[in-house]
Amino acid sequence: MGLLTFSLNVTLDGCVDHQAGIADDETHALFTRLMDEAGAMLWGRVTYEMMESYWPAVARGDVQAPPAEREWAVNLEAKPKYVVSSTRTEFPWTNSHHLAGDLREGVQKLKDANPDGVLLGSGKLATELDRLDLIDEYRLLVHPRIAGHGPTLYAGGLPSTRRLELISAEPLRNGAVAMHYRREPTGVSAGR
Template structure:
């Protein structure tokens, strides 16, 4: 069984709005390496639609992008992408699949079928999966910014405190710190 790793950009005040992070070559290269290590991506419908509206065009070369961003897009195009949605069933982007089972069953099956692990990148979906105790690890890119607005990490709460064990902390040149935690036993 592969690990389910939740990874997201977050500001110091917990904002996970994708427009608030530092989107430089080093950050994209970090996420590309993280994606390379995973066997599949997992998103909720909203995140999928945001990604689908931009990244396929970058991969095709119809949108100008620096090399690190294009590399991310090309690799994302090839990576299996799984989507949790109760309102949409058709996902035409290359290698996209719908998780139609109930959340626990569908994600557990995905973890079982993906020994290299699954990379989760949706804030609201992460909350739902944490309620089900399905997230094994967390990789947060903490940006040196205070956004002063939401959406925020786990804004709808959890049933209890999650104890985590620090695996690594890596500072990037921009001041972003990549922090990797595993669930503590």
């Protein structure tokens, strides 16, 4: 069984607006590496539509883009992409699949079918999957910015605090820090 890894850009004040962070070659290379290591991508409909509106054109060469962005787009084109949506059922972008039915069961089956893991990149969907205890790891790129606006990470709240174990923290040249956390097993003492 593969791990479900939640990966997202976030500012110091928790903003997850994709325009609030730093988009440069270094950040694109980081996310390309994370995507390449995973067996599949998982998004909610809103994130899928945002990605679908831009990246296929970059992959085809219809849009001029720096080499790091083009590499991301080409790799993303080939990667299996799964979408959770109750309002849309057709996903024409190459290698896109609808994940319908019971969310817990569908995501668990996706994890079981992808020993290299699944990379989750949608904030609202992450909240729902965290409520179902399905997220195993967190790979957050923390940007040295205070956005002063939302949307914010986990704005919908969680029923309890998640204790995480730091696996690594890698500072980037642009000042962002790539944080890798693993969820602590249930029942771990808070006083250790």
